[in-house]
Amino acid sequence: MLLIIFYHNVILFSFSSYHKNNNTIIFQKAQLLFLKTLVTIS
DSSP, X not given: OHHHHHXXXXXXXXXXXXXXXXXXXXXXXXXXXXXXXXXXXX
């Protein structure tokens, strides 16, 4: 569970750095949705 969250954060960090100039609000909503999905699956 903790490992999944760790890798999830690493992936999202690189993803957000790559898309820093794009729609940040949309990305944050997607990040929250993805995190909720991972927590539900685990």
